[in-house]
Amino acid sequence: GDSVTQTEGQVTVSESKSLIINCTYSATSIGYPNLFWYVRYPGEGLQLLLKVITAGQKGSSRGFEATYNKEATSFHLQKASVQESDSAVYYCALSDSSGSWQLIFGSGTQLTVMP
Amino acid sequence: NAGVIQTPRHKVTGKGQEATLWCEPISGHSAVFWYRQTIVQGLEFLTYFRNQAPIDDSGMPKERFSAQMPNQSHSTLKIQSTQPQDSAVYLCASSLVLGGREQYFGPGTRLTVL
Numbered sequence: 001g002d003s004v005t006q007t008e009g010q011v012t013v014s015e016s017k018s019l020i021i022n023c024t025y026s027a028t029s030i031g032y033p034n035l036f037w038y039v040r041y042p043g044e045g046l047q048l049l050l051k052v053i054t055a056g057q058k059g060s061s062r063g064f065e066a067t068y069n070k071e072a073t074s075f076h077l078q079k080a081s082v083q084e085s086d087s088a089v090y091y092c093a094l095s096d097s098s099g100s101w102q103l104i105f106g107s108g109t110q111l112t113v114m115p
Numbered sequence: 116n117a118g119v120i121q122t123p124r125h126k127v128t129g130k131g132q133e134a135t136l137w138c139e140p141i142s143g144h145s146a147v148f149w150y151r152q153t154i155v156q157g158l159e160f161l162t163y164f165r166n167q168a169p170i171d172d173s174g175m176p177k178e179r180f181s182a183q184m185p186n187q188s189h190s191t192l193k194i195q196s197t198q199p200q201d202s203a204v205y206l207c208a209s210s211l212v213l214g215g216r217e218q219y220f221g222p223g224t225r226l227t228v229l
Contacts, residue, residue, distance in 0.1 A: 034216060046206065046220040091158065100171045101146060101216055103208075105158040 002027045004092050006106035013082050014114050021077040021109045023066075023092035033094040035068055035075045036103065041088045049077075049090070053097065084113045117141075119221035121207050127227045128197045136192040136224045140209030147190045148208040148218055149182055158206070164190060165212065197228045 003026045013019050027033040037049040037059075050059035055070035066077045075092060092106040120139040128134050140147045149161040162172040164184040175182065179197075184190040194201055204225050208218035 036217065038220075045222040048217050048219070051217050095216055100163075100173070101165075101210065101218075102148065102160040102163060102171060102174070103150075103158075103218060104160070107157050 002029070002033065002094060002096065002104050004094055004104055004106035006092055006109050008109050009107065010110045010112070012112045012114060015084055016081050019077075019079045019082045019086075019111070021090055021092075021111070023075045023077065023106060025073050025075065025092075025094050027073075027094060027096070029096045029099055031097045032068075032070055034097050035066070036093040036095070037064070037066055037075075037077050038091045038093060038105075039088045040091070046091070082111075082113045084115050087111055087113045119207055119209050119219055121205075121221035121224050123224060124222060125225045125227075127229065129229050130198060131196050134194045134197050134201075134226055134228075136194075136205050136207075136226070138190045138192070138207030138221060139188060140190070140207070141219055142188075143211070144209035144219070145187070145212045146210040146216075146218075147184060148210070149190070149192050150206040150208065152204045152206060152223070153202075161192070194226075197226075199228045202226055202228045 005024045032055045034053040036051045039049045050061040052059040052068040058067045064079045089108045091108045093103045122137045146165045148163040152158045160174040162182045167184045179195045182192045204223040206223045208220045210218045
C-alpha cells in the first residue's frame with residue numbers, strides 16, 4: 001500500500017537559520033498522489049500548511065515551500081529563515097488522486113526553534 | 116465559520132463501557148473522515164463518508180467500532196466494550212467534494228479507557 005516516510009522525529013534549529021524537513025512517499029496507485037503538509041502548533045489542532053496536486057509544482061505558505069518531485073518521490077519542506085513561532089509538529093501526507101480520499105500520514109517531525 | 120466541531124473533547128470510560136464520539140463538519144462540506152492518533156501507531160485512517168454514504172471503512176477495526184452519518188450536519192463514531200488499547204485521540208475532518216480534497220480537522224476527542 002501507499003506510505004509516507006519522515007526520517008527525522010525531532011529537528012532543532014536556531015532562529016533565523018534555514019530548515020529542511022524530509023519527506024518521501026511510495027504510491028502504488030495509477031497516477032500521482034496529492035501531497036500535503038499539515039502542522040500542529042502547541043495546544044492547537046491539526047491544520048493544513050500547504051498542498052500540491054500536480055507533479056513538478058511547488059506549494060508555499062507562511063514562508064514554507066515544498067516541491068513535488070515525482071522522480072525522487074519526495075516532498076521536502078523548506079524554509080529559508082525560521083522563527084521561534086514555527087516550533088510545531090509537521091506531518092507530510094498523501095492521498096490517492098483517483099481512489100480513496102483517505103490521508104496517509106508520515107510519523108511527524110517535531111521542530112524546535114531556539115531563540 | 117466555526118470549523119469542525121468535536122464533542123466531547125475528553126472522555127474517560129471504564130473497560131467494557133461504550134463510548135460515542137460526535138463530529139459536526141464544516142457547513143457545506145460533503146465528505147467526513149475519522150482518524151485515530153496514538154504515540155505508537157501515529158495518525159491512522161478509520162473511515163469516511165461522502166454525501167452521508169459510507170465510502171471506505173478499510174481502517175476500522177472489524178469488531179466493536181462503528182460509524183454513522185445520519186444527516187449532513189453530524190457523524191458519530193461508536194466504540195462498544197472499550198478496551199485500554201482504544202485509548203487515543205480521535206480526529207474528525209471534513210472536506211469539499213470538489214477541489215484539491217484538503218481536509219480540515221477538528222480539535223479531536225481524547226479517549227482514555229481505564
